[in-house]
Amino acid sequence: MKDGGESKDQQLTVALRIRPLNEAEVEEGATIIAHKVDEQMVVLMDPMEDPDDILRANRSREKSYMFDVALDYEATQEDVYRATTKGLIEGIISGYNATVFAYGPTGAGKTYTMLGTDYEPGIYVRTLNDLFKSIEETSDDMEYTVSMSYLEIYNEMIRDLLNPVSGFLDLREDSKGSIQVAGITEVSTINAKEIMQLLVKGNKQRTQEPTAANKTSSRSHAVLEVTVRQKNRVRNILQEVRIGRLFMIDLAGSERASQTQNRGKRMKEGAHINRSLLALGNCINALSEKGGNKYVNYRDSKLTRLLKDSLGGNSRTVMIAHISPASLSFEESRNTLTYADRAKNIKTRVKRNLMNVSYHIAQYTNIISDLRSEIHRLKKKIDAQRIQQTKNDKADIRNVQAEVQLHSSQYDRQEMDRLREQLVTTFREQMDIRRNLMELDNSNMQIQIDTSRHLLAIADWVQEKARRARKWREEYRKEIDNKDESEKDSDTGDDQSDVMEPPEVAVAREHIAVLVAEQRKLKRQKVELEKRFSDIRGRAQKLEELLPKWISSEQQREVLSLLCKVHELEIENTEMQSSALLKENVIRQTDYVVQRFEQHRHLCAEIIQQQRQIIDDHNLLVPPHLNELYEIYMRELEEVSLGLTCCFCILCIFIAYSAVLTITGFFKTSSCAQRRKSSTVLTPPPIHVNGMVNQEVKRKQMLTGTKNIAVKAARRRSKVLESDNRLRILEPMKEKTSISLHSMSENEESFYRGITGPSLTLYKQQQAQIIKHAVSEDNISSSTCEMGSHGESSQTDSPHGWSQAQKKEDKATNRREELLEAKRKKRRSRSFEVNGQALPRPKNVASRFQQLESISDNRFAVNSQSQSRVHGKTSHAAGKVKFPISHHAGT
Numbered sequence: 001m002k003d004g005g006e007s008k009d010q011q012l013t014v015a016l017r018i019r020p021l022n023e024a025e026v027e028e029g030a031t032i033i034a035h036k037v038d039e040q041m042v043v044l045m046d047p048m049e050d051p052d053d054i055l056r057a058n059r060s061r062e063k064s065y066m067f068d069v070a071l072d073y074e075a076t077q078e079d080v081y082r083a084t085t086k087g088l089i090e091g092i093i094s095g096y097n098a099t100v101f102a103y104g105p106t107g108a109g110k111t112y113t114m115l116g117t118d119y120e121p122g123i124y125v126r127t128l129n130d131l132f133k134s135i136e137e138t139s140d141d142m143e144y145t146v147s148m149s150y151l152e153i154y155n156e157m158i159r160d161l162l163n164p165v166s167g168f169l170d171l172r173e174d175s176k177g178s179i180q181v182a183g184i185t186e187v188s189t190i191n192a193k194e195i196m197q198l199l200v201k202g203n204k205q206r207t208q209e210p211t212a213a214n215k216t217s218s219r220s221h222a223v224l225e226v227t228v229r230q231k232n233r234v235r236n237i238l239q240e241v242r243i244g245r246l247f248m249i250d251l252a253g254s255e256r257a258s259q260t261q262n263r264g265k266r267m268k269e270g271a272h273i274n275r276s277l278l279a280l281g282n283c284i285n286a287l288s289e290k291g292g293n294k295y296v297n298y299r300d301s302k303l304t305r306l307l308k309d310s311l312g313g314n315s316r317t318v319m320i321a322h323i324s325p326a327s328l329s330f331e332e333s334r335n336t337l338t339y340a341d342r343a344k345n346i347k348t349r350v351k352r353n354l355m356n357v358s359y360h361i362a363q364y365t366n367i368i369s370d371l372r373s374e375i376h377r378l379k380k381k382i383d384a385q386r387i388q389q390t391k392n393d394k395a396d397i398r399n400v401q402a403e404v405q406l407h408s409s410q411y412d413r414q415e416m417d418r419l420r421e422q423l424v425t426t427f428r429e430q431m432d433i434r435r436n437l438m439e440l441d442n443s444n445m446q447i448q449i450d451t452s453r454h455l456l457a458i459a460d461w462v463q464e465k466a467r468r469a470r471k472w473r474e475e476y477r478k479e480i481d482n483k484d485e486s487e488k489d490s491d492t493g494d495d496q497s498d499v500m501e502p503p504e505v506a507v508a509r510e511h512i513a514v515l516v517a518e519q520r521k522l523k524r525q526k527v528e529l530e531k532r533f534s535d536i537r538g539r540a541q542k543l544e545e546l547l548p549k550w551i552s553s554e555q556q557r558e559v560l561s562l563l564c565k566v567h568e569l570e571i572e573n574t575e576m577q578s579s580a581l582l583k584e585n586v587i588r589q590t591d592y593v594v595q596r597f598e599q600h601r602h603l604c605a606e607i608i609q610q611q612r613q614i615i616d617d618h619n620l621l622v623p624p625h626l627n628e629l630y631e632i633y634m635r636e637l638e639e640v641s642l643g644l645t646c647c648f649c650i651l652c653i654f655i656a657y658s659a660v661l662t663i664t665g666f667f668k669t670s671s672c673a674q675r676r677k678s679s680t681v682l683t684p685p686p687i688h689v690n691g692m693v694n695q696e697v698k699r700k701q702m703l704t705g706t707k708n709i710a711v712k713a714a715r716r717r718s719k720v721l722e723s724d725n726r727l728r729i730l731e732p733m734k735e736k737t738s739i740s741l742h743s744m745s746e747n748e749e750s751f752y753r754g755i756t757g758p759s760l761t762l763y764k765q766q767q768a769q770i771i772k773h774a775v776s777e778d779n780i781s782s783s784t785c786e787m788g789s790h791g792e793s794s795q796t797d798s799p800h801g802w803s804q805a806q807k808k809e810d811k812a813t814n815r816r817e818e819l820l821e822a823k824r825k826k827r828r829s830r831s832f833e834v835n836g837q838a839l840p841r842p843k844n845v846a847s848r849f850q851q852l853e854s855i856s857d858n859r860f861a862v863n864s865q866s867q868s869r870v871h872g873k874t875s876h877a878a879g880k881v882k883f884p885i886s887h888h889a890g891t
């Protein structure tokens with residue numbers, strides 16, 4: 001399912017209805033305390049107020065409330081319907097979700113509003129009538145299907161009101177996060193009359209008991225769901241299916257035990273009702289809080305779980321609050337008004353539910369139906385042939401032999417019919433399994449997409465945390481600067497930025513765990529299905545082999561083989577559909593991967609900027625090739641109004657840049673100097689070079705927020721790379737890293753020796769390991785390594801080494817380019833793989849990958865050139881370069 005258009009925030013509409021005073025209330029001498037002042041305002045007066053009581057004069061509990069609509073005893077059912085629900089119908093038909101729910105204490109008139117009476121029908125009937133009218137008006141162009149379900153939540157259990165014998169049902173959250181009632185009866189209807197009959201039938205099943213507060217008190221929450229699916233009759237290439245859902249909910253009334261005088265079973269019901277309404281109240285409270293990270297606990301009751309989308313998700317929602325005007329109900333009315341008042345602040349985010357069904361899939365369906373009619377025709381032909389043959393046999397008196405053989409041929413025919421039946425059954429079974437496998441693949445894809453969505457939410461939080469940590473550090477640094485030296489020594493500077501993880505992130509983690517479990521389950525199911533499929537296929541093949549033995553005429557044989565062919569085609573057809581859907585999902589999955597790269601880019605940019613800031617702030621001298629890399633990075637930023645592809649190549653530069661920082665131990669050294677200057681030290685992330693972490697750097701890293709972000713970023717980066725090996729991101733990285741390692745000159749090495757002193761041995765060991773790893777993993781990187789090292793040695797060994805080295809470098813660059821081109825070709829020809837299945841690569845994804853590949857390759861070329869330049873420069877300018885050692889020594 002795809003989102004249709006933009007989503008927009010929408011405020012919950014709150015209406016208030018005051019019912020007329022009833023006989024019982026009049027008998028008890030109640031006065032009217034709730035008044036409608038105007039179309040939107042109501043006033044509730046305190047019945048305890050005594051105008052002559054001077055002491056209470058300033059403690060008035062009279063209060064006025066504003067709502068979207070205010071209705072009193074004068075309002076008819078039609079008025080209520082028009083003011084609250086009529087406006088939703090157009091939206092439902094266009095594919096929006098909507099909810100109308102009646103809220104209020106027991107006996108306040110909720111069922112009257114929603115269901116009404118035979119003479120004064122309520123919102124259910126009026127809405128459905130109008131809905132069908134609208135459908136009829138547009139049915140020339142549009143094709144509609146309407147289905148409905150009706151359930152009640154009684155004592156925290158769900159009952160199907162259209163099929164009460166089905167027992168209690170469970171609520172399940174599907175992979176898209178929307179709540180479904182497992183096993184609920186969904187009746188497809190074609191007209192309003194039928195839906196009304198179903199409604200009446202369902203209502204009879206609803207739990208209703210007389211209580212002291214209401215003779216026909218509903219002891220359950222009733223939920224009527226109507227789903228409208230709409231699609232254009234004229235077929236387009238991309239056919240849209242709009243799905244609008246309407247929930248109409250008649251809640252049970254909140255009640256006070258004293259008022260209802262309930263005992264035993266009734267009291268238990270009341271407790272359940274109150275519990276779920278309390279949960280609803282809590283959700284309303286949480287949702288109505290403005291700003292901040294609000295956590296809404298929908299899980300406390302079935303009612304709130306079911307209303308999740310209506311309250312906080314994708315739905316236009318109308319709440320009709322009900323109160324009695326009687327002075328006896330003051331407390332209940334006040335509570336209801338307070339909740340309704342809060343509910344006004346709730347915002348939902350509505351979007352149209354569109355499903356783009358590729359018309360090609362519809363075409364495949366047409367092919368299937370064509371094939372079916374072909375099968376039908378062929379079967380008829382077989383029968384006709386059989387009759388004809390029998391007639392001929394009887395008419396031809398000369399063929400005495402045929403009479404003799406009649407028995408045996410009849411036996412043959414029976415046997416063949418049996419065989420044919422078996423064949424058809426096995427084909428049908430195969431088709432079913434194929435379809436199930438297709439559905440499993442789809443669900444699996446959906447799970448992967450959802451997992452990515454949740455991972456993104458977690459990644460967002462990690463970034464936010466890093467931002468907060470940075471802010472805190474800056475403030476802390478400022479504070480430290482303001483303090484004098486003695487205070488600095490005593491101040492340990494505990495990190496105050498450690499903030500609690502928001503509930504959404506915890507929920508995202510929970511969801512991921514659930515999704516992983518679900519994925520495992522699907523995998524098991526798939527294995528089973530595949531096994532069954534291969535068994536059935538084997539059986540079908542055996543049957544096909546047996547066929548010719550039982551067939552008496554050539555014509556019949558042909559017909560039957562055609563029949564088989566038809567089934568084969570049908571199977572192929574299903575496979576095509578499956579692969580089309582898979583491709584669509586792969587595209588969506590790729591979008592998520594791209595999003596994740598985008599996030600990485602932001603993180604990388606931040607780290608680079610921060611590190612650069614430190615270098616600038618403290619006038620640190622950096623090795624020239626590092627500067628070179630930084631320049632390329634900055635150029636890259638300036639050049640383009642960065643598209644997606646650039647985030648990838650910048651990420652690569654960042655990796656090379658950080659790898660150089662890490663490998664050279666630059667920050668190790670500068671951090672020592674830094675530490676003496678200030679208490680805040682930032683270190684680069686431990687970069688995974690061909691899967692290894694520079695342990696020395698890791699050990700030296702200070703306990704700052706940067707470390708956490710960097711470690712997480714590195715981990716995430718390596719995960720992303722693993723997960724999408726099609727991008728072959730590691731190769732340019734490896735190449736870059738190995739080049740940066742090997743293109744280091746003797747001078748540079750001595751420079752590092754000077755800086756790092758004792759850690760040089762360790763650094764050399766690591767370097768050797770990295771190179772070994774790179775060589776064993778990739779031919780290209782190994783060849784570049786070799787080339788790099790040759791260039792170096794000739795450069796340093798010979799006095800005329802520069803020109804020779806230059807030539808060798810050029811040769812090496814050419815060789816590298818050749819190898820890359822070969823690799824690129826190989827990559828392009830490679831098929832697009834999903835779950836081990838080879839698929840042709842979809843056009844737009846292929847072009848996106850090509851962009852990424854070419855940029856990464858270009859980047860590599862530029863980078864390797866720049867490396868060569870750095871190489872040359874360093875050896876020439878060795879005498880001029882002022883290395884950080886002087887800075888270090890100076891400090």
Ligand SMILES: Nc1ncnc2c1ncn2[C@@H]1O[C@H](COP(=O)(O)OP(=O)(O)OP(=O)(O)O)[C@@H](O)[C@H]1O
Pocket residue numbers: 018019020022073104105106107108109110111112113214216217218219251252253254322
């Ligand atoms: N606006 C109204 N006009 C006339 N009668 C009404 C109105 N509202 C409610 N009533 C009557 O008041 C009585 C109680 O109403 P209703 O059963 O709808 O209350 P309720 O809020 O659904 O109660 P419960 O939560 O106990 O089910 C019914 O007899 C109903 O006909």
